[in-house]
Amino acid sequence: MKKIILTGDRPTGNLHIGHYVGSIQNRLKLQEAGDYEKFYLMIADTQALTDNADNVDKVKNNIIQVAIDYLSAGIDPNKVTIFIQSQVPELAEMTMYFMNLVTLSRLTRNPTVKEETKMRGFTSSIPVGFMCYPISQAADILAFDANIVPVGDDQLPMIEQTREISRAFNSTYKQNVLVLPEAVLPENETCRRLVGTDGSAKMSKSAGNCIYLKDEPDVIKQKIMNAYTDPNHIKVTDPGKVEGNVVFEYLDAFCKDEHFAKYLPEYKNLEELKVHYRRGGLGDVKIKLFLNNIMQELLAPIRERRKELEKNVDEIYKMLFENGKKASAVAAQTLQRMKDAMGINYLKFLKK
Ligand code: TRP
Numbered sequence: 001m002k003k004i005i006l007t008g009d010r011p012t013g014n015l016h017i018g019h020y021v022g023s024i025q026n027r028l029k030l031q032e033a034g035d036y037e038k039f040y041l042m043i044a045d046t047q048a049l050t051d052n053a054d055n056v057d058k059v060k061n062n063i064i065q066v067a068i069d070y071l072s073a074g075i076d077p078n079k080v081t082i083f084i085q086s087q088v089p090e091l092a093e094m095t096m097y098f099m100n101l102v103t104l105s106r107l108t109r110n111p112t113v114k115e116e117t118k119m120r121g122f123t124s125s126i127p128v129g130f131m132c133y134p135i136s137q138a139a140d141i142l143a144f145d146a147n148i149v150p151v152g153d154d155q156l157p158m159i160e161q162t163r164e165i166s167r168a169f170n171s172t173y174k175q176n177v178l179v180l181p182e183a184v185l186p187e188n189e190t191c192r193r194l195v196g197t198d199g200s201a202k203m204s205k206s207a208g209n210c211i212y213l214k215d216e217p218d219v220i221k222q223k224i225m226n227a228y229t230d231p232n233h234i235k236v237t238d239p240g241k242v243e244g245n246v247v248f249e250y251l252d253a254f255c256k257d258e259h260f261a262k263y264l265p266e267y268k269n270l271e272e273l274k275v276h277y278r279r280g281g282l283g284d285v286k287i288k289l290f291l292n293n294i295m296q297e298l299l300a301p302i303r304e305r306r307k308e309l310e311k312n313v314d315e316i317y318k319m320l321f322e323n324g325k326k327a328s329a330v331a332a333q334t335l336q337r338m339k340d341a342m343g344i345n346y347l348k349f350l351k352k
Contacts, residue, residue, distance in 0.1 A: 004179075005030055006146030008042030008085070011062035012052065015069040016210035017295070018203035021191035021253045022152030024073050026184060030150060031079050039080045040144050040327065041070060043320075046085045046092070047137065050130040051120060067316050069213050072306035077319055085140065087324030090331035094139035095132070097338060101168040102135055102161075110134055112157045119206065138162035142169075142178045143331040150184040153192040154202070159183040173341040178334075190252040199228030199246050211295065213302050220299060224292045229284050236283040242274045247287050254294050263293040 007023060009015065015024070031039065043066050048059045063084060070082060085091065107113070113134060117126055137158045141149060142165070149159055159181060166178040186192050193202060196209025203210050211223050229247055233240035242248045257269050264286075267273045273290075276282045309316065339345045 001147065003036040003148050004038045004040075004144060004146045005036050005148045005150065006040040006042065006141055006144050006181075007150050008040075008044045008140065009066055010044045010048040011059055011066045012048050013062060013205040013210075014065050014212045014214055015073070016203055016205075016212045017250075017254075017299075018152075018194035018196075018210065019069075020073065020213060020298075021186060021188070021194055023150055023186075024070075024075075025191070026150040026186055027080075028074050030148070030184075031074075031076060034079070036148070038144070040146065041075060041080050041082045042085050042140060042327075043067060043082065044085045044137075044140070047133050047140075050127060050133045050136075051116075051122075053127065053129075063320075064313060064316060067320060068306055068309050068313075071309050071316070072302045073213060074302075081323045081327065082320060083323040083327045084320050087321070088143070088328045088331050090328060090335045091136065091139045091143055094143055094331075094335055094338065095136040097342065098135045098138055098165050098169070099132065101165055101172060106161075106164075107131055107134065110157050110161060112154050115154075119204075134158050134161045135165065138165040141181050142166055143334045144327070145179045145334065147179050147181050148184055149181050153185065156183055156185075169338070169341075173338075173343075175341040177337050177341045188253060190249055194253060195246055195249050197223050197227045197246055199244060213299060214306055215299065216303070217296055217300070220295055221292050224288050224295065225285075227288065229287075233277075233284065237280050239280040240277040240282065240284075242277055247284070247291050248274065248277070250291055251287070251294075254298065255291075259290075259294050259297075264290045 007027065009019065027041070030036065043063050045059050045063055049056065052059050067082060071077065075082065108131070113131065122130070134157070138161060141162050149155075151159065163180050166180055169178050170176050195201060196203040196207055197211065198207070198209040200207055200209060211220055215223070224247075227246040229245045230241040232238065251270055251273070255270055260267050260269060264273070267276070273282070273287070277287065336345075
């Protein structure tokens with residue numbers, strides 16, 4: 001099977017370490033494996049606008065920020081086609097046709113949309129566009145015949161809904177026009193949904209609990225030193241809890257045995273460190289400084305590349321625009337196939 005990969009992010013803020021372990025790491029792995037036909041990475045500005053209609057500047061300014069985050073994290077523009085969603089108007093047209101295949105009650109059952117609706121305080125004032133973004137996300141994926149979608153946990157309901165839409169389209173119009181995509185999740189469960197530094201369920205900009213890829217060393221350290229651990233672990237000698245402890249969650253996600261040899265040679269691996277913490281006698285400062293060393297090592301080269309890339313913003317925009325044209329041409333072909341299957345290709349009525 002030829003592999004076509006597509007994934008993306010909303011440009012509502014800079015990318016953080018939750019994005020890194022949740023999706024960027026898998027993207028880098030796929031990029032390096034190289035056994036794909038096409039790899040698209042979409043900056044989903046149209047989707048970001050579904051709950052930012054009055055905040056266009058935020059979305060606009062974050063497009064380049066996210067592009068720089070991608071490139072500085074190691075996404076190679078020669079291997080991956082990075083583009084801006086709104087430059088592919090075919091996606092909006094597809095969304096219209098897909099809307100007819102989805103019920104309102106199905107939309108309201110999407111758990112991620114439910115959670116986001118709650119977080120944003122939308123009660124009876126949910127914008128229709130926001131409610132429908134899973135349908136537009138299905139278009140993002142299906143337009144490119146993408147069968148592999150590397151994402152974090154929270155995107156699973158979107159992929160599920162995309163599969164339903166694809167099946168509904170193929171069965172309604174009795175042709176096998178659209179693919180059935182599969183989500184690719186990180187193997188490590190902690191990485192699928194990284195907790196915030198405050199210990200809340202998800203790292204998110206609005207909760208102010210993120211460590212960003214672009215953060216300066218002192219900011220990273222300060223966020224780690226203030227991270228939530230175990231509130232009952234008061235004296236060093238107290239036994240500590242590892243579950244729900246942000247520092248251990250992050251160590252689960254980021255630390256490798258080599259880090260112990262380099263920064264904390266008294267322990268062989270994370271298991272040993274956990275045993276000691278649980279038993280008592282291991283202080284929070286020590287584990288936080290260890291985590292800080294690991295994060296600094298990961299983020300320093302990303303930050304340095306970012307500083308270089310920031311000098312060439314025009315070139316990045318140019319690359320995005322060129323890719324947008326290519327992506328639009330690909331989506332146009334899929335749209336044509338859809339219209340043929342639906343029988344709404346009226347031009348065919350013209351006698352030559
Ligand atoms: N919903 C994703 C997010 O919130 C962004 C996104 C838009 C996406 N279209 C996509 C992800 C298609 C994967 C595939 O970050």
